[in-house]
Amino acid sequence: MVRFRDKGDRPRRVRADGPGGTGSSGDPRRLRGSRASRGPLDQRDQRDSGEDCDYVVWGRRPVVEAVESGRQVNKILVVKGGSDPEVLALAREHRVPVSFVDRATMDRAAAEAGAGNHQGVLAFLAPISYVQIDDILEAARAAGQDPFIAVLDGIEDPQNLGSIIRTANAARAHGVVIPARRSSQVSPAVVRASAGAAAHTPVARVVNIANCIERLKQAGVWVVGTEPEAPLPLWDADLTGPIAVVVGSEGRGMSRLVGERCDFTVNIPMGGKLASLNAGVAWAVVAFEIVRQRLKKGGPVGQSDSDS
Numbered sequence: 207m208v209r210f211r212d213k214g215d216r217p218r219r220v221r222a223d224g225p226g227g228t229g230s231s232g233d234p235r236r237l238r239g240s241r242a243s244r245g246p247l248d249q250r251d252q253r254d255s256g257e258d259c260d261y262v263v264w265g266r267r268p269v270v271e272a273v274e275s276g277r278q279v280n281k282i283l284v285v286k287g288g289s290d291p292e293v294l295a296l297a298r299e300h301r302v303p304v305s306f307v308d309r310a311t312m313d314r315a316a317a318e319a320g321a322g323n324h325q326g327v328l329a330f331l332a333p334i335s336y337v338q339i340d341d342i343l344e345a346a347r348a349a350g351q352d353p354f355i356a357v358l359d360g361i362e363d364p365q366n367l368g369s370i371i372r373t374a375n376a377a378r379a380h381g382v383v384i385p386a387r388r389s390s391q392v393s394p395a396v397v398r399a400s401a402g403a404a405a406h407t408p409v410a411r412v413v414n415i416a417n418c419i420e421r422l423k424q425a426g427v428w429v430v431g432t433e434p435e436a437p438l439p440l441w442d443a444d445l446t447g448p449i450a451v452v453v454g455s456e457g458r459g460m461s462r463l464v465g466e467r468c469d470f471t472v473n474i475p476m477g478g479k480l481a482s483l484n485a486g487v488a489w490a491v492v493a494f495e496i497v498r499q500r501l502k503k504g505g506p507v508g509q510s511d512s513d514s
Contacts, residue, residue: 261330261333261394262319262321262328262329262330262331263328263329264316264319264322264323264324264325264327264328264329265322265323265325265327266292266293266325266326268329269282269327269328269329270292270293270296272329272331273293273297273302273329274296277331277332278331278332278336279297279300279302279329279331280303280330280331280332280392280393281305281329281330281391282297282302282304282327282328282329282330283304283305283311283312283315283327283328284304284305284307284326285306285307285308285309285312285327286306286307286308286309289306293327301386301413302329303387312326312328315328330391330393332391332392332393333392333394333404334392334405334409336392336409336411337381337408337410338410339383339410339412339418339421339422341381341408341410342355342380342383342410343425345408346380346448351380352446352447352448352449353422353425353427353448353449353450354378354448354449354450355379355380355381355382355383355427355451356374356379356381356382356383356450356451356453356489356493357382357415357418357422357429357450357451357453358370358384358385358389358415358452359385359452359453359454359455359460359461359464360385360388360455360458360461361384361389361453361455361485362389362390362456363456363485364393364395364399365395365486366456366485366486367384367389367390367399367400368396368397368400368401368403369399369400369486369490370382370453370485370486370489371392371396371400371403371404371407372399372400372403373489373490374403374407374489374493375400375406377493377494377497380408381409381410382408382409382410383409383411383450384410384411385411385412385413385414385415386411386412392409415452415461416461416463416464416467419450419452419464419467419468422450423469425448426448427449427450428447428448428449428450428469429449429468429469430443430445430449430450430451430452430468430469430472430492431451431452431454431464431465431470431471431472432451432452432454432471432472432473432474432488432489432492433459433465433471433473434459434474434481435473436470436472436473437471438472438473439473439475440472440473440474440475440495441495443470443472444499445492445495445496446500446503449496451489451492451496453485453488453492454485455485456484456485472492474491474492
């Protein structure tokens with residue numbers, strides 16, 4: 207096994223190519239301007255919409271009410287040139303991502319959601335309550351266990367995100383971290399893809415993944431990145447102790463800055479003609495290698511059902 211720094215030391219970078227919110231309240235069905243108020247979705251609506259429409263709110267006042275109610279909001283769409291100052295101010299206050307789109311894009315999104323008079327604004331609500339990274343760390347400490355965390359750097363496919371959350375639960379990881387922007391958020395589609403595991407697996411949403419990695423290091427967590435070009439095979443790395451695994455996006459992998467913040471990187475030895483695995487599959491391989499090493503060492507794997 208290989209370790210790259212002594213206990214208590216700051217990380218030594220060993221890359222080959224460079225230097226070594228919580229709680230929710232309210233119900234979208236009770237908000238005026240929600241799709242649920244218009245009756246059940248027909249099959250065409252369910253097929254065409256990227257989000258379950260029970261979690262879409264439209265119109266200036268209903269969107270303001272949704273944000274003020276404490277509901278977790280994945281994102282807000284606003285028509286360019288027609289933004290409402292109150293909506294934007296609340297989005298900044300609650301750190302809700304805002305995307306500015308043209309009128310045609312807004313009309314198309316509203317039609318897919320079955321929205322009525324959207325007034326130039328749509329909000330997509332989260333079906334779970336996000337937590338803070340410190341909540342995940344505290345849960346591990348309270349259980350007397352070394353933290354075991356998945357950190358996702360730009361996973362955009364809801365099916366992949368759901369699969370990763372499902373595997374995290376099966377491997378008894380303490381939580382999953384996702385970025386607030388340029389990433390799939392936990393939508394109803396993700397919950398379905400996770401086979402319900404999203405209801406039992408803490409998910410933290412952060413503004414900046416690189417800063418999140420530094421926070422984990424400060425807490426004594428080793429951060430390992432996954433990339434095909436890494437010099438160290440997964441099987442030769444010591445993955446016991448406090449660990450966070452960074453999984454890059456489907457097409458680009460880890461960003462340069464995130465890769466440089468990792469303590470070390472590993473590759474998954476592969477045969478055949480393909481050079482990489484699906485992001486969800488790669489996470490599963492690494493996650494259960496961590497489980498294997500922890501069990502071999504005789505320590506606890508991670509959270510149990512009673513802990514979650």
